[in-house]
Amino acid sequence: MRDRGVRYTLVMSEHVATVEWVRPDGVGDEDFVRGRYSRAHEWRFDGGITVPGSPDPAVVRPPRGVEEAVDPEEALVASASSCHMLTFLWLASRAGYAVARYTDNAVGVMTKNDEGRPFVSGITLHVAAEYSGERRPSAAEEAALHHAAHEQCPIANSILAEVRVERVTA
Numbered sequence: 313m314r315d316r317g318v319r320y321t322l323v324m325s326e327h328v329a330t331v332e333w334v335r336p337d338g339v340g341d342e343d344f345v346r347g348r349y350s351r352a353h354e355w356r357f358d359g360g361i362t363v364p365g366s367p368d369p370a371v372v373r374p375p376r377g378v379e380e381a382v383d384p385e386e387a388l389v390a391s392a393s394s395c396h397m398l399t400f401l402w403l404a405s406r407a408g409y410a411v412a413r414y415t416d417n418a419v420g421v422m423t424k425n426d427e428g429r430p431f432v433s434g435i436t437l438h439v440a441a442e443y444s445g446e447r448r449p450s451a452a453e454e455a456a457l458h459h460a461a462h463e464q465c466p467i468a469n470s471i472l473a474e475v476r477v478e479r480v481t482a
Contacts, residue, residue, distance in 0.1 A: 330356040331365070352378045355387075385432055389420035392435050392475055395467035396458075400441070403457050403464075410445035417480075420473070432473045440480045454479065 333353035335344060343349060351372050355363040366372070366381035382390075393416045404411050416439045423433040441454065449457065458477045462468055468475045 328358055332356070348376075350376055350378075352381060355382075385420055385422060388432055388471070389418050389435055392465070392467045392471065393418035393437055395465040396437055396461050396475070396477065399465045400457055400461035403460050404441075404449075407449070407457065408447050409443055409449050410447070411441055412444040413442040415440045432471075434474045434476065436476045436478060438478050438480050451479070
């Protein structure tokens, strides 16, 4: 018997990432509590790939931050972009448009909310799609595909930031 007011949802899929940080050798307790430690860490995914992670080097400068690593905010922007792209490609294929290339120079903006806490307040996807084959969407048809992709993207449906799509020419 269900409890009233409780919404039960069918789990469609589960996504697991392991994030691990280990205090570097030579960094003692006192160094740690004074903030003198590396923020470098790893993201491990079930497909076997490991991605180096670190705060944005503009926020935590080397050697405590790592310029060659992905920061969480970049990962959020890339995740929103990738989700939109995958949804767009699927919708375009269903509509009979053969996409040959898709490029997005996505940009996320961090600001502070009303309580003064930083958050990614907006993500703009600068999308250029190239098509092959006989069927090519008009600008309005492509805009409709992007709108539908945005509406159906689980990442865009999961974040507070406004996600905008701007079509650019290839």
